Amino acid sequence: MARKRSLSFRIAFIFSVFIAAAFAATGIITALLVDGRVTGLTTDIQSQMTRARGDQMAEFIKKMEATARMVAFRDQIRTADLDRIEELMKALRTQVSEDIDMIFYAGRDGEAVTSLGTRVNIKDRDYFQAVVAGTQRFFISKAVISRATNLPVVLMAYEVLDPAGARRGLIGIQIDLGKLSQIALSxxxxxxxxxxxxxxxxxxxxxxxxxxxxxxxxxxxxxxxxxxxxxxxxxxxxxxxxxxxxxxxxxxxxxxxxxxxxxxxxxxxxxxxxxxxxRRTATELVQVLIVTVVIALVLSILISVLVARSVAKPVDHVRVSVERVARGELGKARLVSEYSRKVLERGDEVGAIALAINDMIEALVRIATDIRQASGQVSTGSQELSSTAQGLSQGATEQAASVEELSASVEELASTVKQNAENTSQADALAQRVARNAEDSGKAVAKTSESMGEIASRISIIEEIARQTNLLALNAAIEAARAGDAGKGFAVVASEVRKLAERSQKAAQEINGLSRDSVSVAQEAGKLLTELVPDIKKVADLIQEITAASNEQSSGAEQIAKGITQMDMVVQQNASASEELAGTSEELASQAELMADTVSFFKVDGSDSRGAVESRPVRSSRPAG
Incomplete structure (x- = not known):
């Protein structure tokens, strides 16, 4: 299993790696640039100094050439008188530059007179061959061991011309290599x-x-x-x-x-x-740069650790609150401590997240409280609805029995009317009995009319119950929608209850219409029976009319029998719907109890959601503390 790393560690690690990479890249690039630039600058300075010294040596050579040329043009030299030339050489020893070790004159035979008072033959020297025997006006020899001083020297020779312009010899300047070296050694x-x-x-x-x-x-x-x-x-x-x-x-x-x-x-x-x-300067600068980069890197890592902690600590604090929400401890999950207040007052994204989570917790507290209250109300309403549905079912059963009795009475009345029609010839003898039967029928019809009124009254109650049930189911569906996922099952049940209520209301309206028709028919029958009693007394005189009236009564009795049969079917359906309503009410009560058990997972103010709540909490999206 992979080892878990804290957010603080991850932020600090990522920042540190990024900063280290940035500093390393910057340090390497800067070190390379510094090393290259400083080394290049040093190289340029040394090269410039070398060229300047080279130019200085060139000026020295020009100076020696000018000195030799100046001596070569003296009249004493052009006369070729060695004695005079020797005196001149001795005199020039103190007059020429101190850089010159010796100055001499050599004729075409190679005999040289020096400023040191010595005479040597230089005919075999390269500078003699180049100037006297050759065609060069000025020549610098290789470094040689001087025959006059026995020291390493460099000879510079310049041509000497006679008055006619012919080459007669040369003026030589001997420079001690030690003196020449001073330019380089400086x-x-x-x-x-x-x-x-x-x-x-x-x-x-x-x-x-x-x-x-x-x-x-x-x-x-x-x-x-x-x-x-x-x-x-x-x-x-x-x-x-x-x-x-x-x-x-x-x-x-x-x-x-x-x-x-x-x-x-x-x-x-x-x-x-x-x-x-x-490279020492560049190396020292690179070392200083490395030390600076390391110090900056350490400081940056420390700053990144502090920044990571400033971000991770409030996030961890919010995480604890979210874990409490996951455990259902809504009361403990609220961000109300002093540190929580500081986190909520942060102006960055962390503060915004903490504020949003705290608002969510407050909303969950309100929702849990509302669902808890709604579930209690639904449970109570379901129980009342179940009791009412049971009473309605019992009344519907009694109505069914009354309708059956009424149906039997109507059938008997129809038989009597038919018998009256068949026994019109016996109407007179039976007039008194018919009158009594008519009075009984009037009472039965009145009773039937009263029963019909009672049925209409009960049907109005059923309509009102169906309407109230529809409202309760609608309220239950609204509360289930507010409960979210936890109220989905209750929403389905509430929808089914609302459909049954609508069906019951429609059936009650149909029964009410039929009841009004039955009352009207019963009243008409009572009126006819009322009129029948006096007519029986006149049966002898109105036998033909009685026959016609009996036929009409037979047809009306058949219609009443059909109406009573239909009313019996409606009453049976009403009884069945009442039983279904009672079952639905019990199921609704069961679902309300299940919802209450589900909401009890959330604990508000240290207690679970099963406890009764007398009043709603103050709805505020900001912590009080």
Whole structure:
């Protein structure tokens, strides 16, 4: 069986998962953006710094070229007098830039006079071959070991022309690599960043590590434990600037920003820095972001728990009330406590639900009370209806007996009238007896008329009973409809009672009509008999008239006999309907008791619905407390 989770847990869980997912997605995206943007920004700054230093070196080269050109155009140099030139070189030692380690002049034979007072032959040097023996006006040599100072240097040579414009020699400027390296070594970035220079052949000519300068060739670094540096060196000559990375022999990842120095013989100025330090700022920002996201997530979860409790607690309170309704405890289910009042006064959907449920409970209390009262009234009315129906049945039985007696009297009267017609010849002898019989017949007819009036009166009572029964059945159907599902069975019974009442009322109306006709006939017969007594005294004189009157009386007696027979059938039907009405009344009483038992499930104010209620409760859709 699955474990049930509370509404508070579910709301908090759903909110927490949603918030966690949102924060996680936001944090990841932000971290990636921060990492990318900060790393990109750092990369841009380092690249810009590298290009700026490259431009600075280019300006330095232009400055040295301008210095060499200025010296090459001096008159002393153009005369080719080595003694004068030597004096000039010594003088220039204190006049030229302090960045210049040495300045010298070399003729076409390669003999060079230096500002240091030494003479050397440089005919085999690449810069001599390029400027004097070749066609270049200005040339920068590879890094070499100076023959004059025995130090690693870079030579810059500028052509010297004679007055006729022919190439006579060159002016050379020797720059100590240590001084040149200061431009690169001044590049600092963080704790691990440093600058260095490599020539077009991949030889590192300037490096903060003296063991590397003039010894490390980038194309040979794979054999020395470097990973990716040789590939990066190939990019140096193919790209004007860029970013690359390699791994040192001790396993450190290094990111390198490089730029080709404009105006140089393929020099590469590079800025190398450990990758982890470049990413340190981004990593620290990401860590701060993660901590911030975690704190925000924890706070959001706490807030979601509080929100879930603020929703679930009143819902659970309403649930308890609904469970009490399910158990029939309507009195205890009302939301009347102090906390219930707070729940009902909430302006949100929970408060609206609680208010609707409280209104439903109040409505159920009213309905249970009304059904309980209605069932008691229906039960009482059913008992009275049953008693009346029994009395009506008894009266109908008595009416049937009276009608049978009347029928017999009418048959006897018909026989007498027929005998009078047949014995007209004996009318005179029997006149006295006929007179007496006529008087008896008059009394019987009067009695019959009285009985007919009594029947009409009883039939009016039956009509009134049928009308009252119809009204009671209609009221019972209305109350059953108000009871809902619990009153469906009672509604069917009430409908059947109403139909029987309508049938009884219709039958009573028919009987009443027949009774009025019978009274009229009986009165006519009494009138005829009244007139017959004096006529008998004149029988002798009116024998013929008596014969005709006897025939008429015979026909009228037959009609009366038929009417009495029909009246007997109606009375029998009335008796049967009365018995059915009595049975229906008993069934109605039984259904009322069943409805009372059903409604007793609901307990109002701590008692069940069987208890008598003297007055209805105040109908209010709002709690009092």
């Amino acid at each position: 590049m600092k970035s963080g704790q691990t960043g440093y600058g260095w220079i490599a020539d077009k052949d991949g030889l590192v000519i300037a490096h903060p590590n003296k063991d590397v300068a003039m010894t490390l060739v980038l194309s040979e670094t794979d054999s020395k434990g470097y990973r990716g540096l040789a590939d990066l060196a190939r990019r140096f000559q193919a790209e004007s600037s860029g970013v690359g990375s390699y791994r040192t022999p001790d396993g450190r990842d290094v990111t390198t920003f490089f730029v080709q120095v404009p105006g140089s013989p393929g020099w590469i100025l590079a800025l190398s820095q450990e990758t982890r330090e470049i």
